[in-house]
Amino acid sequence: MDKTIKIQVRRYLPEKQPDPFWQEYEVPLEPKWGVLDALIYIKDHLDGSLSYRWSCHMGVCGSCGMMVNGEPALTCATFLEEYQPGPIRIEPLANFKVLRDLIIDTDDFMGKLKSVKPWLITDEKRDITDGENRQTPAELKAFKQYTLCINCMLCYSACPVVGLNEDFVGPAAIALAQRYNYDNRDSGNAARHDTLLAHGGAFDCTLIGECSRACPKHVDPTGAIQRYKADGAMEYWKRLIWPKAATAPKNDGIVKQID
Amino acid sequence: MDTETAPTYKRFRPSAYHPSMALTWWMKKPSYLLYILRELTAVFVAAYAIILLLTVRALSQGGEAWDTWLATLQRPGMILFHGFILAFAVYHSLTWFTLAPTALVVRIKDKVLPASALIAVHVAAWVGCSAFIAWVLLSA
Numbered sequence: 001m002d003k004t005i006k007i008q009v010r011r012y013l014p015e016k017q018p019d020p021f022w023q024e025y026e027v028p029l030e031p032k033w034g035v036l037d038a039l040i041y042i043k044d045h046l047d048g049s050l051s052y053r054w055s056c057h058m059g060v061c062g063s064c065g066m067m068v069n070g071e072p073a074l075t076c077a078t079f080l081e082e083y084q085p086g087p088i089r090i091e092p093l094a095n096f097k098v099l100r101d102l103i104i105d106t107d108d109f110m111g112k113l114k115s116v117k118p119w120l121i122t123d124e125k126r127d128i129t130d131g132e133n134r135q136t137p138a139e140l141k142a143f144k145q146y147t148l149c150i151n152c153m154l155c156y157s158a159c160p161v162v163g164l165n166e167d168f169v170g171p172a173a174i175a176l177a178q179r180y181n182y183d184n185r186d187s188g189n190a191a192r193h194d195t196l197l198a199h200g201g202a203f204d205c206t207l208i209g210e211c212s213r214a215c216p217k218h219v220d221p222t223g224a225i226q227r228y229k230a231d232g233a234m235e236y237w238k239r240l241i242w243p244k245a246a247t248a249p250k251n252d253g254i255v256k257q258i259d
Numbered sequence: 260m261d262t263e264t265a266p267t268y269k270r271f272r273p274s275a276y277h278p279s280m281a282l283t284w285w286m287k288k289p290s291y292l293l294y295i296l297r298e299l300t301a302v303f304v305a306a307y308a309i310i311l312l313l314t315v316r317a318l319s320q321g322g323e324a325w326d327t328w329l330a331t332l333q334r335p336g337m338i339l340f341h342g343f344i345l346a347f348a349v350y351h352s353l354t355w356f357t358l359a360p361t362a363l364v365v366r367i368k369d370k371v372l373p374a375s376a377l378i379a380v381h382v383a384a385w386v387g388c389s390a391f392i393a394w395v396l397l398s399a
Contacts, residue, residue, distance in 0.1 A: 014274060070287070097275035105275050138369060160291065163280040207358060208294045226362035 003029040005080055006087035007038050009050065011101050020098070023047075024087070029080055035088065036064050036075040039102075052102040059216060062152030066102050067091040072157035072214050095156055095163040109153055112169045115195050116177035121188025139184045146179035146224055148217040155221050158214035167200035171211035171221030174202050178224040181231070193235050202228045300351035307344045356381040 004026045012020040025046050027038045036054055043050050055061040057076050064075045069089050080088070096104035126133065155171035156162045162170050177196060180186045196202045205225045212222040285295040317328035331337060359381050360374035 012276060014276075020276065020278075094278070095280075097277045099275050160280070160284055163284070206294075206298070207361070208291070209358075209361070210290060213290070220361075223361045223364075226358075227364065230362055 005029040005038075005084065007035075007042065008087050008089045009039075009042075009102070010089075010091040011050070012092075012098050013049070013100065027080075029084070031081060033080045034076050035066075035068055035073070035078045035080060035090065038080055038088075039075065039090070050102075051100045060150060062150035065093050065152045065154050065157070067094055067157065072154040074152060074154070074216050077216060093153055093157040095159070096153070104153075106153070108166075109151075109156060109170070109172075112173045113151070113176065115169060116173045117188060117191050117195075118173070118176040118180055120180065120183070120186050121191060122186060124187075133185050135184065142184070143179050143182035146175050146182070146219055149175055149179075149219045150217055152216065154214045154216060155211035158210040160208060160210070161204060161206055165200070165204055168204045169195065169200050169202075171205075171225065172219075174205075174228055175219050175221040175224035178228055181228075189231075189235075193232065196228060197232050197236055202232055205229075297351065297354045300347040300354075303344045303347035304351060306340075307348070352385060353382075356385065 007025045007027055009023050009025065010020050011023050025038075025042045027041045027046075030037070033041075034057075036057065039050065039052050039054075043052075052064070052066070054064040054076065056063070059074055059077045062074070065072060066075050067073075067090065068075065068078050069083065070091075072093060075090070090102065092098045092102045092104050096106075097108070099105050149172055151172060153172065159168075159171055161168050174196065177192045181189050181192060202225050207222065207226065209222045212218075212220045215221060285291040314328065314332075317324045357378055360377045363377060365372040365377065
């Protein structure tokens with residue numbers, strides 16, 4: 001072992017002690033090793049009790065998000081060399097409940113994601129013989145950016161509003177709602193307005209912009225939320241002044257099943 | 260919210276801890292501090308609105324009240340306060356215009372107008388309006 005770097009991990013082992021504590025490890029400073037590689041080294045060689053999530057190791061699955069020196073990051077895409085001489089402090093993602101060591105409780109996020117109905121909602125009856133539901137490149141471009149979200153939750157960790165207001169539906173969920181709102185095959189805007197216009201919806205965002213800075217996929221949730229605010233404000237006044245003219249809620253897409 | 264995937268399952272799911280945010284969270288990062296400063300500008304802009312209302316009131320109360328109010332405005336403390344208000348108002352306006360492209364997507368045919376162009380148009384309109392108001396006030 002030539003060069004090494006110190007890794008400090010905030011651990012939480014509720015069956016051993018009620019409060020989280022810091023533990024330090026020393027790992028080889030291999031070139032091209034990510035922070036995730038260091039954690040894997042610790043688990044394999046130094047301390048098998050360390051718990052963390054990971055899967056693809058290539059920035060696609062969104063499982064290995066953690067706080068690295070106080071900033072939310074995908075640990076597979078964050079390299080040890082950038083943090084010389086160390087130490088590197090690794091914590092579970094901020095603004096989430098922690099279940100164990102670096103593992104956060106994702107239930108809250110999953111519930112919020114579901115609440116914006118991020119799936120295709122349409123009344124159009126289509127048969128299998130109709131073939132693909134094609135779009136032009138321009139129609140795809142209108143929302144493609146928002147499809148790139150990998151649900152890594154870094155934006156939730158970066159956003160102070162999420163930390164201060166637990167009802168806030170959050171950046172990724174709104175960006176994903178917009179992914180369907182801007183899809184010309186979808187007509188579920190009205191169903192999504194119910195969540196996004198309500199308490200905890202898009203208007204709880206105070207435009208800090210940290211979500212877009214943290215996003216590893218350049219989804220730009222900040223932009224998605226501000227664009228929704230413009231659409232949502234129009235809808236709010238429509239519903240207030242002339243409720244009949246407002247977009248009528250349609251089915252939420254769940255009931256539509258393959259016969 | 261809870262998806263309640265398996266609410267009865269408890270054995271290997273012990274109680275979680277939820278770290279709370281410190282009151283000084285906005286001092287942790289420069290970008291958080293700039294955000295808080297941007298929000299704080301509203302206080303100074305509101306203060307100027309109150310000064311403006313007091314000016315209108317002094318105007319309605321006749322010559323003597325007007326002269327007293329003018330003397331108040333010319334005190335060094337008041338001039339310094341106006342300097343603060345101006346600085347915060349300029350910061351407020353600049354941040355407002357630089358954030359405009361996040362909400363506004365302008366499409367011309369197939370191309371999306373770049374953010375820098377949107378900011379430039381906004382700032383140019385702002386400078387133009389300010390220059391016009393200054394011309395009206397100063398030439399009167």
